[in-house]
Amino acid sequence: METVQQPTFREQLGILEKDGKRHWIYPKKVSGKYYKWRSVVAAILLLFLFVAPFVKINNYPLVLLNIFERRFALLGFVFHPQDLFLFALAMITAVVCIALFTVVLGRIFCGWICPQTIFLEMVFRTIERWIEGDANQQKKLDEQPWNSEKVIKKSLKHLVFFAFSFLVAHTFLAYLIGIDQLWTMLRQTPLQHPVAFVSLLIFTGLFYAVFAHLRELVCIVVCPYGRLQGVLLDKNSLVVAYDYVRGEPRGKIFKSQSQHRENVSKGDCIDCKLCVQVCPTGIDIRNGTQLECINCTACIDACDEVMQKIGRPTGLIGYYTAHQIEDKTFRREDNTIKPVLPITTRTIAYFSVLIILIGIMTTLLVTRKDVEITVLRMPGTLYQKLDNGVIANLYQLEVVNKTPYPKTIQVKGVDSQVIVVGTENNLLKLSEGEVEKFTIMIQMHSNQINSYKMKTSLQFLEGKQVISEKTTNFIAPYRYKSL
Numbered sequence: 001m002e003t004v005q006q007p008t009f010r011e012q013l014g015i016l017e018k019d020g021k022r023h024w025i026y027p028k029k030v031s032g033k034y035y036k037w038r039s040v041v042a043a044i045l046l047l048f049l050f051v052a053p054f055v056k057i058n059n060y061p062l063v064l065l066n067i068f069e070r071r072f073a074l075l076g077f078v079f080h081p082q083d084l085f086l087f088a089l090a091m092i093t094a095v096v097c098i099a100l101f102t103v104v105l106g107r108i109f110c111g112w113i114c115p116q117t118i119f120l121e122m123v124f125r126t127i128e129r130w131i132e133g134d135a136n137q138q139k140k141l142d143e144q145p146w147n148s149e150k151v152i153k154k155s156l157k158h159l160v161f162f163a164f165s166f167l168v169a170h171t172f173l174a175y176l177i178g179i180d181q182l183w184t185m186l187r188q189t190p191l192q193h194p195v196a197f198v199s200l201l202i203f204t205g206l207f208y209a210v211f212a213h214l215r216e217l218v219c220i221v222v223c224p225y226g227r228l229q230g231v232l233l234d235k236n237s238l239v240v241a242y243d244y245v246r247g248e249p250r251g252k253i254f255k256s257q258s259q260h261r262e263n264v265s266k267g268d269c270i271d272c273k274l275c276v277q278v279c280p281t282g283i284d285i286r287n288g289t290q291l292e293c294i295n296c297t298a299c300i301d302a303c304d305e306v307m308q309k310i311g312r313p314t315g316l317i318g319y320y321t322a323h324q325i326e327d328k329t330f331r332r333e334d335n336t337i338k339p340v341l342p343i344t345t346r347t348i349a350y351f352s353v354l355i356i357l358i359g360i361m362t363t364l365l366v367t368r369k370d371v372e373i374t375v376l377r378m379p380g381t382l383y384q385k386l387d388n389g390v391i392a393n394l395y396q397l398e399v400v401n402k403t404p405y406p407k408t409i410q411v412k413g414v415d416s417q418v419i420v421v422g423t424e425n426n427l428l429k430l431s432e433g434e435v436e437k438f439t440i441m442i443q444m445h446s447n448q449i450n451s452y453k454m455k456t457s458l459q460f461l462e463g464k465q466v467i468s469e470k471t472t473n474f475i476a477p478y479r480y481k482s483l
Contacts, residue, residue: 015220015282015292024142025216025282026135027125028274032301041112042122053174053182058404060433065175071433077365078402078433082372086364093357098225100350102232104342105319106239110225111295116210116218119168121280121296124161124211131157135277158212165208169200216281220292233289235322236342240295242275242286242317243325246335250286253310268312275299275317285317371407371430372400373460375470378439383475389446391476397438401430407462414457416474417443428460442474449476 017023055062057076064073072079072087079086101108110117132138132153141150173196174182190197210218219226233239247269269286276284278299281292285299304314313336321342324330330337378394386392397420401407409428411418420426421439430436442456453473460468 015216023282025280026139027280027282027298028135028277028302029129030278030298030301032304034297034301038112038297039122042118045113045115045118046122050171053171053179060404061175061178063175064178066177068177073433076404078404080372080400080402080435082400083368083402086361086368089357089361089364093354093361096350096354096357099228099232100347100354102229103234103237103350104347106233106237106289107226107229107293107295110219111240111297114294116223117280117294117296120211120215123164125280127160127164128157131160161212162204162208165204165211166200168207169204172203173200216292219294220281226291226294230291234346235326236344236346238319238321238339238342239289240285240293240297240300240317241289241320241322241325242269243315243320243337244286245325246337247286247316268307268316270306270310272306274302274306278302289322368402369468370401370403371409371460371462371467372402373468373470374398375440375458375472377473377475383477385477386443390443391446391449391474392441392443393474395440395442395472397428397440398435399428399430399438400435401433404432406430406432409467410461411440412459412461413442414459414469415444415448416456418458419443442472444474444476446476449474452476 015023015025052062060073060076060078062073062075064071066072070081072083098109128138132141141153144150170182170186177185177196185193185196214222247267249267250269250271251266253266253270273284275286276282276299278301279285280296280298281294283290283292285293300317300319303317307314307316313334315336318337319339320337323342324337324339330340332338374397376396376398378396381394384392384394397411399409407430409430411420411426411428418426419441420428421441423429423438428436428438442458444456453475455471456474458470458472459466460470
């Protein structure tokens with residue numbers, strides 16, 4: 001790819017000065033069609049973030065990630081540790097989904113959906129512009145000595161940052177423990193919930209540090225996804241790219257008639273560097289696809305605005321593949337590129353795997369039983385001899401009610417007598433969405449026993465319907481062993 005590169009492009013990060021100190025980035029505010037669409041997407045995702053804990057389906061929050069009580073809910077479905085395989089499958093599906101989107105659409109997740117980008121670009125930098133002004137005003141404020149204006153603006157900005165971080169910390173806590181329990185905690189003093197209060201302060205501090213100080217370092221240094229793009233991207237990946245064929249050689253344009261011929265001999269890029277000034281990670285997109293680029297489209301909007309002002313076609317920077325830039329068959333008569341969604345064997349393979357995984361996930365969710373039952377022998381016990389030649393074994397019964405409603409289940413033995421300890425009529429009473437444990441005794445008469453270890457079956461009924469049948473081993477004295 002023949003592009004005009006800056007001398008330090010491959011020798012120095014844009015976030016560092018020559019002496020190794022951090023270069024603070026002041027991105028200019030951008031406007032345009034992509035920024036408007038990103039704002040809509042960000043507004044929808046932020047609305048979902050703050051509203052979801054209040055929305056309930058089947059008496060459960062829309063999203064609940066209660067790791068403390070090992071209870072999870074999503075869209076009305078309740079999950080327990082017994083559903084760990086579903087969680088693992090969901091994680092694999094998510095990884096394949098992100099890989100597919102990266103292969104086809106580059107880092108569209110980073111620029112449009114990632115919480116880091118949404119909070120930083122749409123929330124914190126918006127607050128910063130309201131208080132300190134645009135990029136030039138922010139830089140001037142940072143460089144001036146401390147005076148009343150600087151103290152007031154800086155204090156107000158960081159106070160608002162911390163307050164918003166505190167709000168987000170409470171929102172995440174609502175996802176962990178549920179909104180009802182959060183309201184209960186808010187009505188009480190921090191001394192009644194010291195662990196939760198300290199955790200809130202720690203998370204608030206981390207959130208504040210990330211968006212007030214670390215900022216783009218998270219994308220460039222911390223986040224592992226940025227490193228993956230070098231493996232996943234190829235010449236058929238649709239990414240934010242500079243059309244160097246049309247843009248080079250770059251140079252200033254002139255209005256005078258005598259210099260008109262010089263304008264014609266140049267490319268469409270007028271080297272205004274506005275694409276660099278609006279970049280939140282401080283790179284020059286004209287140097288090609290780079291690790292720091294998060295595909296936020298700010299450079300596209302900035303460049304399109306300049307092209308409109310000078311009367312040239314927009315799209316000098318846009319969503320293109322390297323193949324589309326190099327291949328003349330993708331160009332229109334005015335030398336602009338017609339972007340086409342790339343369909344390759346690699347894309348089809350990823351998409352096929354994703355469809356299969358989604359199909360498996362859907363099948364497992366639809367066929368998942370409302371009640372999961374596990375029968376285990378009581379640890380450390382063998383058998384008991386009762387009167388009249390009756391042999392008894394003790395078992396531990398773990399029942400998971402995966403529905404948001406209480407259930408009552410009756411236990412019966414197919415070829416034995418079953419007693420559920422501490423219950424009436426062998427009825428298992430289950431709370432909604434809870435895991436309950438019971439102790440049961442299975443009794444068999446010696447006349448029924450033909451081996452020291454034999455199989456016996458249990459039926460679990462809800463009303464008259466058998467919802468599950470389990471088989472377990474029944475242990476008898478050795479003298480019953482069949483010859």
